[in-house]
Amino acid sequence: MMLDVKDLRVAFRRENQPATEVVHGLSFSVKRGETLGIVGESGSGKSVVSLATIGLLPGTAQATGQILFNGQDILTLPEPDLCTLRGDKIGMIFQEPMTALNPAMRVGAQIAEGLILKKGFSKKAARAEALRLLNMVQIPRAAERIDSFPHEMSGGQRQRVGIAIALALQPDLLIADEPTTALDVTVQAEILNILDDLITELGISLVLISHDLGVIARITDRTLVMYRGAEMEQGPTEDILRRPGHAYTRKLLAAMPSRVRASLEVGP
Amino acid sequence: MSTLLDIRNLTRDFRLGSSTVTALDNVSLTLNAGEILGIVGESGSGKSTLARIVMALDLPTSGTVVLDQQDLFDLNPRALRKARRDFQMVFQDPYGSLNPRHRVGRIIAEPLHLIADAPKGSQRRAMVGALLADVGLDPEDQDRFPHEFSGGQRQRIAIARALITKPRLLVADEATSALDLTVQRQILDLILDLRRKHGIAVLFITHNIGVVQDICDTVAVMQNGKLVEVGTAKAVLDAPSQIYTQRLLAAEPRLDVIGRKARHRS
Amino acid sequence: MNRLPKSLFIGGFITAAMVCTAILSRFWTPADPTGMNILQRLKPPGPAGLLGTDQIGRDVLSIIMSGAWTSLGIAVVATVIGGAIGIGIGVMAAAKGGSVERLVMALNGVLFAFPPILSAILLGALLGPGGLTSMVAIGVFMIPVFARVSRAAAIQIWARDYVKAARMAGKNDVLITLEHIFPNISAQIIVQLAIQTGLAILSEAGLSFLGMGVSPPTPSWGRMLAESQTYLASAPHLVLAPGLAIAIAVLGLNLLGDGLRDLTDPRRRQNT
Numbered sequence: 001m002m003l004d005v006k007d008l009r010v011a012f013r014r015e016n017q018p019a020t021e022v023v024h025g026l027s028f029s030v031k032r033g034e035t036l037g038i039v040g041e042s043g044s045g046k047s048v049v050s051l052a053t054i055g056l057l058p059g060t061a062q063a064t065g066q067i068l069f070n071g072q073d074i075l076t077l078p079e080p081d082l083c084t085l086r087g088d089k090i091g092m093i094f095q096e097p098m099t100a101l102n103p104a105m106r107v108g109a110q111i112a113e114g115l116i117l118k119k120g121f122s123k124k125a126a127r128a129e130a131l132r133l134l135n136m137v138q139i140p141r142a143a144e145r146i147d148s149f150p151h152e153m154s155g156g157q158r159q160r161v162g163i164a165i166a167l168a169l170q171p172d173l174l175i176a177d178e179p180t181t182a183l184d185v186t187v188q189a190e191i192l193n194i195l196d197d198l199i200t201e202l203g204i205s206l207v208l209i210s211h212d213l214g215v216i217a218r219i220t221d222r223t224l225v226m227y228r229g230a231e232m233e234q235g236p237t238e239d240i241l242r243r244p245g246h247a248y249t250r251k252l253l254a255a256m257p258s259r260v261r262a263s264l265e266v267g268p
Numbered sequence: 269m270s271t272l273l274d275i276r277n278l279t280r281d282f283r284l285g286s287s288t289v290t291a292l293d294n295v296s297l298t299l300n301a302g303e304i305l306g307i308v309g310e311s312g313s314g315k316s317t318l319a320r321i322v323m324a325l326d327l328p329t330s331g332t333v334v335l336d337q338q339d340l341f342d343l344n345p346r347a348l349r350k351a352r353r354d355f356q357m358v359f360q361d362p363y364g365s366l367n368p369r370h371r372v373g374r375i376i377a378e379p380l381h382l383i384a385d386a387p388k389g390s391q392r393r394a395m396v397g398a399l400l401a402d403v404g405l406d407p408e409d410q411d412r413f414p415h416e417f418s419g420g421q422r423q424r425i426a427i428a429r430a431l432i433t434k435p436r437l438l439v440a441d442e443a444t445s446a447l448d449l450t451v452q453r454q455i456l457d458l459i460l461d462l463r464r465k466h467g468i469a470v471l472f473i474t475h476n477i478g479v480v481q482d483i484c485d486t487v488a489v490m491q492n493g494k495l496v497e498v499g500t501a502k503a504v505l506d507a508p509s510q511i512y513t514q515r516l517l518a519a520e521p522r523l524d525v526i527g528r529k530a531r532h533r534s
Numbered sequence: 535m536n537r538l539p540k541s542l543f544i545g546g547f548i549t550a551a552m553v554c555t556a557i558l559s560r561f562w563t564p565a566d567p568t569g570m571n572i573l574q575r576l577k578p579p580g581p582a583g584l585l586g587t588d589q590i591g592r593d594v595l596s597i598i599m600s601g602a603w604t605s606l607g608i609a610v611v612a613t614v615i616g617g618a619i620g621i622g623i624g625v626m627a628a629a630k631g632g633s634v635e636r637l638v639m640a641l642n643g644v645l646f647a648f649p650p651i652l653s654a655i656l657l658g659a660l661l662g663p664g665g666l667t668s669m670v671a672i673g674v675f676m677i678p679v680f681a682r683v684s685r686a687a688a689i690q691i692w693a694r695d696y697v698k699a700a701r702m703a704g705k706n707d708v709l710i711t712l713e714h715i716f717p718n719i720s721a722q723i724i725v726q727l728a729i730q731t732g733l734a735i736l737s738e739a740g741l742s743f744l745g746m747g748v749s750p751p752t753p754s755w756g757r758m759l760a761e762s763q764t765y766l767a768s769a770p771h772l773v774l775a776p777g778l779a780i781a782i783a784v785l786g787l788n789l790l791g792d793g794l795r796d797l798t799d800p801r802r803r804q805n806t
Contacts, residue, residue, distance in 0.1 A: 035528065041448035042419070155311075184310035184475065189519035196528045211449060214521015219528050238526045255453040256523070257478035259505065264523035325701060349704040357702055365695035369717040375696075379703040429699065 001068070002205050003030040003053070003173060008065040010048050010057065019062060023048055023229045026065075030173070035199065035206040037220030037237060039213060039252070045229035046209045050177045053207065054090055055082040069173070087114055091166030095178040097158035101150040107161045108134070108146035114168050133164040137194055156187035160194065167198060174199065177209045192218050213252060214260060217241055225249050272469050273299040273322070273437055278331035280317050280493075291317040292328070293493040299486075301436065304463060304470040306484035306501065308477045308516070314493035315473045319441045322471065323357050324348060335437065353382045356430035360442035362422035366414040373410030376400070376429045383433065399428040402465075403458060420451035427458065431466070438462075439471045444479070456483050477516050481505050489513045542793025545728075548786025556602040565593035567600040568751045579771055586771045588762065594775050600753040601776065605783065608668050608748070609734035615673030617727055620680025625715055627681070628688035629707040639685070646678040651740060658746045665748045672737045676730055683726050687719035725794045732787030739780045755780050 008026045011019040023045045030036045040046040051057050053067055055074045067074040069090065074082065086092070094100035102110055111133055112126035121129065127146070134142035137160040150158055159179065166174055176195070180188035196219050199206050210216055216223055217237060224234040225246065232246040241264060244250045253261065280292040292314045299305045309315040320326040322333055324340050333340045338351055356379060359365040366375050376396045380386035387395055397407030403424040414422055423443065430438055440459065444452040460483060462468055472484055480487050480501055487504045489496040489512065497510040508514045559567075570590045577587045584595045623642070627635040654671035661667045691697065691714060700710050741747040742756025750757065755776040762772035 041450065185477070185521075186310065186515055186519040188521075200528065212521060213449075214523065217523050217526045218521060221527055241523055241526055251450055255449040257476070257480075257482055259481050260478050260521060260523055323702060325698060352702065352704050357699070359695035359698065361695060365699060367694075367696040367714055367718070370713075378700060378705075382704045426699075 001029045002032045002034075002070060003207070004066070004068040005029065005049075005053070006066040006068070008049070008052060008063065008067060010045070010052055010061055010063045013060045013062060021229065023052075026224075026226075026229075026231055028224050028231075028234060030205045030207060032172070032205055033199075033203045034222065035208060035220045037216035037223040038207065038209045038226060039211065039216050039223060040226035041211055041252075043228060044226040046226050047177055048229075049226075050175050050207065050209050053175055054086055054092055055079075056086075084118075087169050087171070088118055089172050091169065091171035091174045093159075093162050093166050093174065093176040093179045096182050097155065097162040098150060100162055101158060101165075103150055106147050106149060107153070111161070111164050111168050114165065118169055129168070130164070133168055134161070136167070136198065137161070137164045138190075139164075154187075155183050156191060159183060159187075159191055163191075163195060163198070167202070167204075170202070171204065173205045173207070175207045175209075178211070179208070180215060181210070181212070188215070195219065213241065213256060225252070270301050271298050272301040272303075272336060273297075273471070274332075274334040275318075275322065276332045276334070278318065278321060278333065279329045280314075280321060280326070281329045291493050292321070294331070295490075295493075295495050297488055297495070297498065299437070299469055299471060301469055302463065302467040303485045304459075304472055304483055306480040306487045307471065307473045307490060308475070308480055308487060309490035310475055310516075312492065313490040315475075315490050316441060317493075318490075319357070319439050319471065319473050323355060323439055324352070349382060353379070353433035354435050355437040355439065356433060356435045357439045357441065358423070358426050358430050358443040361446050362419045362426060363446075365426050366422055368414055370413075371410065372400075372412055372414065372417075372425055375414070375425060376410065376432055378429060379433045395432070396428075399432055400425075402431070402462070403428045404454075418451075419447055420454060423447060423451075423455055424458065427455075427462070431462065431468075434466070435468065437469050437471065439473070441473045442475065443472075445475065452479075459483065477505070477513075478520050489516065539793045539796040541789040542797060545786050545789025545791070545793050548782060549728075549790050552602055552606060552783050552786060555599055556606045559596075559599035559603050563593070563596035563599050565596045567592060567596040567753050569593075578769065586769070586775075588758075588772055589765060589769075594772065597753040597758060598755070598775055598779050601755045601758065601779065602783070604665070604748055604752060604754050605735050605738055605780075608665055608672070608738045609731050611669045612672035612734045612738070613676060613727060613731045615669065616676025616730065617680050617723070619673075620677040621684040621723060623677065624681040624684030624686075625688045625711050625719075628685045628692055628715070629711055635685075638681070642678040642681050645674070646682075648675065651737075651744070654737075654741050654746050655744075663746045663749065665752070668738055668741050668747050671741070671746075672734050675737075676734070679730060680723075680726065684719060684723060687722045688715050691715050691718045721794070725791050728787050728794060729791035732784045732791065735780065735783050735787070739776075 005026060005028050008023055009021060010023040011021040013019045026049060028036065038046045038049060052063055053074065055077065057063060063075050069085065077085070108127060108130045111130035115121040115126040115129055116123065131142055131146055134146055139145050139157060139160050145153070153161070180191050183191060192215065208216065208220055220237045222235065223237040223240045225232040225240065225248065227248050232248045233240065240249060241253070244253060275295060275297045278292055278295045279290065282289045282291055295318060297305070307315045307318065321328050327341060335351065335355060340348065340351065343351060373393065373396050376399060377392055380392070393410070396410050400407050400409055405421060405424055414425070417425065444455050447455060456479065459470060463470060474480065484501045486499065487501045488498045489504065489510070491512050496512045497504055497508065504513060505517065508517060564584065570592060572590060574587050575589055579586045586594050588594055588597070623638055627638045653675055654667065657671045658667050697710055697714055700714055738747060739756035739759070742754040743760045747756055748754050758776040759773060762769070765772050
């Protein structure tokens with residue numbers, strides 16, 4: 001098992017008040033090359049789970065349980081080791097690529113940065129690798145765009161750069177928190193296609209966090225449905241969508257536009 | 269059915285330094301009283317510029333907006349003020365559309381500024397209370413502040429504010445986009461319910477072509493400031509005639525093909 | 535309830551103590567701050583006075599207390615002048631936008647380039663030195679600061695949808711500014727008022743030091759510093775007393791400003 005989360009509980013300390021628990025004993029696991037979707041609405045705790053998985057919980061959070069990544073418990077790992085793990089073994093894709101990228105740095109240099117720091121690439125080799133990655137995420141005219149600044153690119157292109165950065169160090173696991181929510185639907189479809197192709201080709205595991213069952217359905221093998229910090233159900237995505245076992249999942253499905261719901265019924 | 273809103277040859281140019289960007293390019297549309305017209309487009313399609321102009325918050329470069337036989341841009345300020353009670357708006361972000369320093373009652377009553385002999389005191393309170401009940405909240409909620417409410421409840425407050433002058437046209441600019449899916453569904457139901465009760469016409473602006481079928485009678489698809497396709501919701505969604513509409517529909521999240529492996533099989 | 539920032543308490547306490555001292559000095563001081571007594575000149579702190587006496591035998595504590603009134607009075611009036619005009623200009627620029635805004639902010643920039651001491655000397659040459667000159671000079675140099683801060687804050691509020699909703703309700707710029715802009719930028723402005731009052735005390739002391747402030751015998755911390763320079767070696771308490779008074783007053787108002795800023799910081803509010 002690549003990622004094995006056991007009875008994860010996260011609580012936030014508040015001044016002069018008892019800590020409030022926002023994740024109540026969550027367990028899930030991800031195999032090598034597998035994609036897991038975590039679906040939930042605002043306040044479900046899904047983003048807290050993603051932060052915990054990369055060891056980026058804020059200082060006011062207390063987490064108990066285990067998050068085993070290749071056998072190492074992320075919750076007890078010292079910060080220097082976590083730092084090596086992040087980027088090296090676990091990549092992250094954010095919702096808003098504009099805030100995740102450094103606005104004052106050319107995109108090529110941002111991709112190359114990690115390669116030079118963590119993999120000991122020479123400047124020249126890192127640039128060549130950055131170009132290869134930009135081509136891989138299908139940035140048109142990558143040789144020119146490598147020297148662009150983030151603000152010179154569209155939202156979709158910026159998210160492609162975000163994916164390129166996450167993949168640069170060839171991680172085993174990718175965590176994507178609402179990676180397409182800020183994008184137009186046509187761009188969203190392109191980004192999901194690219195992500196799908198790349199993780200399949202490179203054999204990377206993916207944890208995709210989304211509020212949108214449509215996105216979850218598109219790319220995940222298994223799905224975990226969360227509501228207010230607790231698991232409602234989990235299982236193969238196909239089963240969750242076609243034979244939802246929990247009333248909340250049915251409610252989520254019922255909230256989909258009727259066209260989309262209708263498409264579920266005509267499926268195989 | 270009588271025509272309530274008649275948008276004719278609307279063009280809006282923005283000057284950016286030495287170049288000109290056409291945000292809205294010769295758009296013509298009509299909306300009948302009591303009908304819901306969906307405007308679908310991605311970012312940069314001009315749909316929000318259209319909303320602002322229809323609300324007379326911005327002037328077009330050329331073209332007219334005729335609401336109930338009155339050309340909005342032909343009215344003097346006094347007459348425009350008088351006309352404003354007939355069209356109100358609901359915005360996308362329920363967190364940015366309510367003044368955090370005002371109580372809900374004051375927020376909802378704000379458009380009464382348009383009406384010279386609007387009720388005051390306890391009469392106004394009763395009026396706001398009835399509206400709150402209408403949008404599914406407690407009449408006593410008018411003494412609370414916006415931060416005490418969830419996103420969906422705030423959007424209900426914003427809708428109550430838009431309804432207080434009994435407008436004939438409501439413009440909803442991505443009014444459900446920032447909400448959770450289950451809450452979004454409740455707000456759509458509320459809009460349909462208000463249309464049934466008050467016969468209000470709605471210009472429903474959205475980037476999500478999926479919800480259009482559930483709420484709209486007619487649909488207009490926009491791209492780069494131009495109107496691509498107009499028709500009944502059923503016709504446009506079931507048999508789109510334009511490539512762009514087909515692309516939008518194809519990109520829409522689906523549930524019939526599940527998981528990535530399925531895609532590689534096909 | 536979240537814990538209040540410490541700086542708010544310390545700054546608030548110092549500022550309150552200073553205001554009380556200033557008011558008290560109008561009714562009571564240990565001795566007459568203008569009463570000379572050559573026989574008792576340059577006494578160190580002790581029986582002659584809690585903080586000693588100065589070069590012509592006046593009680594230092596009494597001068598410091600009365601000086602608080604002078605400093606605070608000039609600083610507050612100056613900040614009110616600068617704040618009223620600056621905030622007015624700032625919110626108007628934000629409301630009007632376009633060329634009006636560009637012109638106003640360009641003029642502001644010109645004013646911003648003048649050091650306050652220089653503008654005070656220029657004004658002093660025109661009006662003659664004195665309390666009024668200090669107030670106007672310090673107030674004028676604050677206009678650009680307030681204009682910038684309030685314009686920046688107001689522009690953010692103008693972009694909110696509730697302002698669009700107010701326009702849909704037929705409200706004009708003045709009404710929108712009063713009902714929607716001011717209540718939502720007041721916190722930032724109050725913070726700025728506290729910080730600028732502290733700076734004004736510093737500027738007033740500087741002007742008095744240069745002889746451009748209130749005329750003798752009105753007590754003033756800055757002039758005390760200037761007059762006692764010669765006695766630095768023989769009577770250090772004469773320099774120390776007004777120096778510390780200025781430092782503590784400015785520190786108090788700055789801490790108060792910082793504390794208020796922390797209190798109104800949206801990141802802080804989100805956590806509550």
